Amino acid sequence: MYDIVYGRRDLRVHVPLSSCTLAAGSREVYKAVEDFINRKGINAEVHRVGCTGLCYLDPWIMVAGRGLPAAIYVNVRHVDVEKILARYLNRDFTGAYALRFKEGNVDYGVPLLDEKPEWRNQVRWVSRNCGLVDPESIDEYIMTGGYEGLRKALRMKREEVIETVKKSGLRGRGGAGFPTWLKWKITYEQRSDEKYVICNGDEGDPGAFMNRLLAESDPHRVIEGLIIAGYAVGATKGYVFVRAEKPLMADRLEKAVIEARERGFLGENILGSGFSFDIEVYRSAGAFVCGEETALIAAIEGRARPRQRPPYPATSGLWGKPTVVNNVETLAHVATIFQFGVDEFTKYGTEKSKGTKMFCVTGAVKRTGVYEVPIGTTIKKLVYELAGGPVEGKKIKAVQVGGPSGGCIPSNLFDLELDYETLQSYGAIMGSGGLVVIDDSGCMVNVAKYFTDFTLAESCGKCLPCRVGMKIMNETLERIVNGEGREEDLEILRDLGVTVIKTSLCGLGGSAPNPVLSTLRYFENEYREHVENKKCPAKVCPKLVTYVINEEKCRGCGVCAKYCPVNAITGVPGKPFTIDSSKCIKCGSCLVNCPFGAVEKA
Amino acid sequence: MSQIGITRVEQEVQVGVARLVDAVVNKYGRSRGKLIPMLQEIQSELKYLPRQALEYISRKLGVSLSEVISVASFYHQFRLEPVGDYVFQVCFGTACYLRGASEVYESLKSATRNTRIAVEMTVEKARCFGCCSLAPVVMVINTKTGDKSIYGRLTPSEARKIALKYSTLTHGK
Numbered sequence: 001m002y003d004i005v006y007g008r009r010d011l012r013v014h015v016p017l018s019s020c021t022l023a024a025g026s027r028e029v030y031k032a033v034e035d036f037i038n039r040k041g042i043n044a045e046v047h048r049v050g051c052t053g054l055c056y057l058d059p060w061i062m063v064a065g066r067g068l069p070a071a072i073y074v075n076v077r078h079v080d081v082e083k084i085l086a087r088y089l090n091r092d093f094t095g096a097y098a099l100r101f102k103e104g105n106v107d108y109g110v111p112l113l114d115e116k117p118e119w120r121n122q123v124r125w126v127s128r129n130c131g132l133v134d135p136e137s138i139d140e141y142i143m144t145g146g147y148e149g150l151r152k153a154l155r156m157k158r159e160e161v162i163e164t165v166k167k168s169g170l171r172g173r174g175g176a177g178f179p180t181w182l183k184w185k186i187t188y189e190q191r192s193d194e195k196y197v198i199c200n201g202d203e204g205d206p207g208a209f210m211n212r213l214l215a216e217s218d219p220h221r222v223i224e225g226l227i228i229a230g231y232a233v234g235a236t237k238g239y240v241f242v243r244a245e246k247p248l249m250a251d252r253l254e255k256a257v258i259e260a261r262e263r264g265f266l267g268e269n270i271l272g273s274g275f276s277f278d279i280e281v282y283r284s285a286g287a288f289v290c291g292e293e294t295a296l297i298a299a300i301e302g303r304a305r306p307r308q309r310p311p312y313p314a315t316s317g318l319w320g321k322p323t324v325v326n327n328v329e330t331l332a333h334v335a336t337i338f339q340f341g342v343d344e345f346t347k348y349g350t351e352k353s354k355g356t357k358m359f360c361v362t363g364a365v366k367r368t369g370v371y372e373v374p375i376g377t378t379i380k381k382l383v384y385e386l387a388g389g390p391v392e393g394k395k396i397k398a399v400q401v402g403g404p405s406g407g408c409i410p411s412n413l414f415d416l417e418l419d420y421e422t423l424q425s426y427g428a429i430m431g432s433g434g435l436v437v438i439d440d441s442g443c444m445v446n447v448a449k450y451f452t453d454f455t456l457a458e459s460c461g462k463c464l465p466c467r468v469g470m471k472i473m474n475e476t477l478e479r480i481v482n483g484e485g486r487e488e489d490l491e492i493l494r495d496l497g498v499t500v501i502k503t504s505l506c507g508l509g510g511s512a513p514n515p516v517l518s519t520l521r522y523f524e525n526e527y528r529e530h531v532e533n534k535k536c537p538a539k540v541c542p543k544l545v546t547y548v549i550n551e552e553k554c555r556g557c558g559v560c561a562k563y564c565p566v567n568a569i570t571g572v573p574g575k576p577f578t579i580d581s582s583k584c585i586k587c588g589s590c591l592v593n594c595p596f597g598a599v600e601k602a
Numbered sequence: 603m604s605q606i607g608i609t610r611v612e613q614e615v616q617v618g619v620a621r622l623v624d625a626v627v628n629k630y631g632r633s634r635g636k637l638i639p640m641l642q643e644i645q646s647e648l649k650y651l652p653r654q655a656l657e658y659i660s661r662k663l664g665v666s667l668s669e670v671i672s673v674a675s676f677y678h679q680f681r682l683e684p685v686g687d688y689v690f691q692v693c694f695g696t697a698c699y700l701r702g703a704s705e706v707y708e709s710l711k712s713a714t715r716n717t718r719i720a721v722e723m724t725v726e727k728a729r730c731f732g733c734c735s736l737a738p739v740v741m742v743i744n745t746k747t748g749d750k751s752i753y754g755r756l757t758p759s760e761a762r763k764i765a766l767k768y769s770t771l772t773h774g775k
Binding site: 019020022023024055056058203204205206207208209212213244245246283284285286287288299300301302303360362363364368369400403434436438442447450460563588589591592593594595597 | 633634635636637638639641642673676677678679680694695696697699700701705708709712729730731732733734735736737739752754757758759762
């Protein structure tokens with residue numbers, strides 16, 4: 001078995017090289033592994049892989065030696081590498097997080113990864129290769145069944161391809177949940193000399209990075225899906241739209257396009273089918289509104305504004321030609337559906353929404369990461385069983401789902417299922433699938449204001465409801481968090497929120513008030529505390545808290561006094577300092593600059 | 603625009619910028635649709651988009667200056683002001699925000715202000731990097747080499763130490 005899986009070497013070490021693991025130091029770990037192997041002269045190889053999505057373990061390595069179980073070590077620092085490998089080769093597996101597999105029925109005292117709840121409860125359908133294969137090798141993708149889906153699709157008629165996607169019930173994974181087949185069918189039916197398919201890899205939602213992870217870890221799957229989409233609608237050219245700020249994602253997709261072209265999966269007469277098609281990777285300059293399809297198209301044309309729909313891109317899109325815009329994850333699903341069959345896909349999900357979805361769970365949980373689960377999984381299962389629940393001593397009070405277009409769901413509703421319709425009826429949206437968990441140390445009003453700061457900055461300014469409406473909502477929230485809120489402010493927010501949603505031109509304004517409306521709906525008491533009692537229950541809003549110095553922690557260095565702009569802090573060096581709250585303007589400089597963490601909020 | 607009153611240095615800069623824009627326009631062709639890639643390339647050379655470059659490219663492409671500025675000012679990637687040797691980007695994604703990005707930002711701001719090195723170091727708020735599990739995150743970009751370092755799970759005082767470390771780096775040279 002070892003030979004089949006890992007080749008003829010005596011030792012193989014997998015190191016994930018993707019943006020998130022690199023940020024956690026995996027490049028240094030990679031070098032340390034290489035050094036170790038060279039120094040010891042072992043017949044071994046270091047292998048680059050993508051990321052599994054278990055971010056809280058970064059950086060991790062997997063070590064597989066001949067005759068030994070494959071073991072995963074986590075939160076590895078480069079200085080630990082030598083110790084870990086030496087111990088492993090000595091058949092000592094203490095400190096391993098989990099085993100990837102083992103031969104025979106030996107108890108090594110370390111659980112299998114498959115037995116861990118965060119892995120066992122996932123259905124790794126579209127993310128199946130993530131963290132297991134080299135993302136820069138087309139051969140490894142082909143070995144796992146890659147481009148078989150394309151082969152099958154090219155043997156079908158275009159109508160049959162669209163019919164297959166219809167049977168699968170696949171809906172857009174970028175947020176709105178529009179049936180993928182219908183977009184394709186409308187575009188297919190247009191008569192035009194040119195048609196385009198675009199892969200939307202903009203992913204501007206803060207807290208959502210499943211597209212980046214997928215495209216960095218298994219880029220060929222996305223490219224294969226885009227080629228199938230191109231064939232189905234009769235497109236001449238495809239674009240992959242990706243942010244220049246995510247350079248590794250763009251590089252890997254670009255490399256995948258080049259390799260696919262070399263192997264005849266792109267270009268003239270693909271695999272002898274008579275279908276000719278090519279892909280260009282477009283590096284955008286980054287703007288949240290570009291997630292919206294008309295704005296994305298405008299960006300490729302070199303402009304910066306969304307436009308009125310209809311006409312929809314399916315009839316008049318890029319350069320006025322019929323255009324399909326599909327999300328990264330949607331296209332990866334397409335490729336996987338054609339590889340493994342519709343029946344495998346429809347095993348999972350709900351009546352209305354089939355298949356699986358990748359969710360990013362971040363914020364106040366133990367195991368932050370990306371988890372792929374069937375659509376219809378409850379919030380509770382995702383947050384507690386997979387992501388491990390709250391960090392020690394805290395209580396989760398809400399999840400924010402869907403980013404700046406989504407809303408907050410309070411913890412008493414965690415039995416809700418994650419699907420498009422359910423979330424929408426409770427004031428949130430599935431969006432691209434980012435869940436930010438908020439515990440009792442977070443202030444819901446402050447979170448709402450944070451999102452209006454974001455959408456206000458991202459509003460393109462073309463239509464009035466979004467440009468001015470969001471400004472007024474933002475100013476109202478600003479007043480509230482500063483303790484200057486008025487009784488009528490909550491009504492202003494509600495009224496205006498509904499108006500902006502109803503009258504905005506594009507999806508950005510049409511959803512921007514959601515974070516405010518949903519927090520008002522479920523956490524009105526927190527708003528009232530701010531407005532009526534001028535108190536922030538979570539002690540987050542700077543103007544509504546008082547700053548005090550903890551005498552036990554204070555070493556009397558006087559740094560706080562130096563930074564205080566109004567001389568409100570006094571004391572004798574070497575003894576605890578004090579803050580005069582009548583002078584204090586609550587700027588927070590002392591808290592930020594104290595080297596000992598002695599300034600606290602009360 | 604009148605050339606009177608312009609210093610020799612400014613004139614040199616203007617010629618240099620024009621030369622760069624010419625080269626970029628020649629590479630991409632005089633196509634409106636390539637405006638964003640062209641601006642990206644100019645910025646990667648100059649680290650920001652000077653006003654002269656925007657004016658010159660607008661004339662070259664026959665696109666109004668207001669249109670060029672609307673594109674340049676709308677997308678996050680573009681800078682209209684010069685930057686220092688090091689840019690500190692504080693991630694303001696949701697997870698980072700909830701875990702204290704504002705305090706980290708304030709701390710970096712005050713650290714760079716008080717060490718009289720504001721010219722060499724630029725501190726700015728950035729969009730989500732997607733490293734949410736490391737929140738709060740700061741990316742330090744060396745604008746001369748393009749090297750990037752990421753620091754995660756920061757407290758305000760750790761951020762301060764990092765800023766001071768870079769300040770000794772620049773002053774040590």
